[in-house]
């Protein structure tokens with residue numbers, strides 16, 4: 146056992162090991178060697194065998210074709226009788242003695258040994274044909290066993306059956322084959338706060354999401370998942386559930402309860418019931434992973450956070466299931482990319498970061514997504530997985546990195562990379578573009594962040610809403626000032642309504658910008674550089690109100706939704722934002738006017754097919770009617 150010591154005095158004290166992932170997995174797989182015998186062999190019909198793994202090689206019973214067969218429509222002939230044929234000296238053949246008509250696939254019978262295509266003969270009537278070219282023996286004939294010879298090995302053992310394998314095995318005259326049984330995986334979510342009733346979410350409860358994701362992955366890998374409802378954090382209940390699942394399944398995955406909390410029982414449980422092989426891997430996320438064996442079955446404690454859970458399931462549970470299933474490990478496809486942002490990492494762990502990829506110019510750009518272990522949307526949006534090795538401090542902007550693809554390169558190459566300010570419409574446009582095989586990836590870093598991304602050559606477009614405080618005009622001057630060198634142009638987007646977001650019914654009666662300075666009002670602001678912040682400051686300036694006279698002026702949020710959430714929860718009375726955020730949160734909205742949400746686009750991309758498609762969507766009637774339904778946009 147590595148890295149775990151139990152002290153009678155301090156039950157909570159758990160020493161996590163910090164073993165390299167390769168070492169941890171290979172040590173564990175070695176220990177699981179005896180468990181492989183648990184995987185039985187069964188006979189099934191090849192027609193139902195897609196995805197199954199062969200337990201024995203499969204040999205052909207019959208040849209394919211099992212007779213010499215015509216490969217073309219025409220006549221079968223005796224080659225030696227055609228040798229003197231030429232343009233100048235055609236040969237006449239008689240049906241019955243010199244030739245017979247055949248269609249593709251027909252049996253070639255003795256004494257015939259060659260086929261001439263129908264287009265190469267002249268029909269003279271009365272069962273006679275004329276040929277002008279000699280035929281060579283066996284031309285246009287598929288000989289016996291051309292495809293498969295009886296006794297030949299069609300598939301080796303430990304081979305995962307694909308659609309074309311089914312055809313080949315049937316061609317070889319076999320229906321029944323021997324495969325390994327499907328691996329059964331017991332999935333056990335744990336935690337008092339975890340619920341699998343999805344109609345309602347009481348405060349303090351969390352939906353059980355991991356176990357369903359696990360179940361789907363197991364099915365993808367060709368296994369059978371037995372998922373149970375979340376088990377409460379009570380030692381005896383956990384014990385009963387674990388033993389029960391271990392009895393019926395080849396592998397058990399216990400989700401959450403893997404770290405050092407007072408209710409984190411998984412490691413203790415495994416130690417009591419069997420053997421704790423290892424607790425703690427040098428990866429982030431996923432460090433409190435537990436590897437154990439109970440009743441001869443692998444039991445894996447997977448950390449609770451969805452980001453950690455998904456990674457550990459793929460990187461650690463995956464190899465175990467594949468080993469028991471006798472499946473070969475597949476190497477993931479790797480690409481080289483340029484990181485668009487500095488990323489600091491700890492020396493202690495190997496860190497896994499989900500990235501968005503996009504081909505901008507000739508560079509493949511990797512933009513890191515939210516690193517939080519609790520974030521599922523990073524998994525949904527990712528195109529790849531980037532690794533920062535242990536003992537590395539991370540990467541600087543512009544460094545070359547290796548990324549394991551989790552999306553198709555063809556999709557990535559047809560993706561418009563948008564970096565800048567966020568609006569709901571970006572996802573809607575992306576969804577429409579998807580109909581024609583394109584996609585749109587949008588990173589939200591605020592308007593100025595978008596301008597800088599264009600400057601660094603990392604985005605095709607930057608959505609911006611930047612007010613020039615001198616002219617009162619949007620966007621144009623910013624593009625001229627910052628993106629002159631890039632020869633960027635302004636593509637008109639939408640007019641968006643900005644306003645005060647206040648609690649339902651506007652209890653504090655907030656009407657104008659002056660109200661923000663009232664003593665009984667607390668405000669929540671947006672971060673510097675965001676278009677909304679510039680608008681707020683512009684309005685305050687015009688009314689000669691100073692930030693320091695507004696309570697909450699220094700409280701920054703980075704999204705419209707975060708501002709709306711602060712108002713909704715009552716920690717602020719008012720914030721500035723877009724109509725859609727107020728609507729989602731059930732807040733009242735007091736309009737302060739329209740802003741221009743446009744796109745900065747380098748001229749060189751303007752005429753690409755992708756950008757033309759994007760602009761087409763913007764101008765479409767369908768899009769206009771979507772805006773109308775959403776509300777909060779000027780038409």
Ligand SMILES: Nc1nc2c(c(=O)[nH]1)N[C@H]1C(S)=C(S)[C@@H](COP(=O)(O)OP(=O)(O)OC[C@H]3O[C@@H](n4cnc5c(N)ncnc54)[C@H](O)[C@@H]3O)O[C@H]1N2
Pocket residue numbers: 334335336339351352353354355356400401402403404405406409430431432433447448449450451453518519
């Ligand atoms: N003092 C320490 N605290 C923590 C450590 C540590 O080393 N010392 N490690 C942290 C790390 S890293 C991780 S990862 C988590 C692991 O937590 P557990 O595996 O013990 O899981 P819980 O605490 O029970 O739950 C954490 C979190 O996970 C989510 N969750 C749990 N189950 C589900 C489910 N079925 N579906 C969706 N999401 C689930 C949920 O957000 C829980 O709050 O511990 C840190 N703490």
Ligand code: MOO
Pocket residue numbers: 428429430431432433448450452453518
């Ligand atoms: O390392 Mo913990 O696994 O998520 O963040």
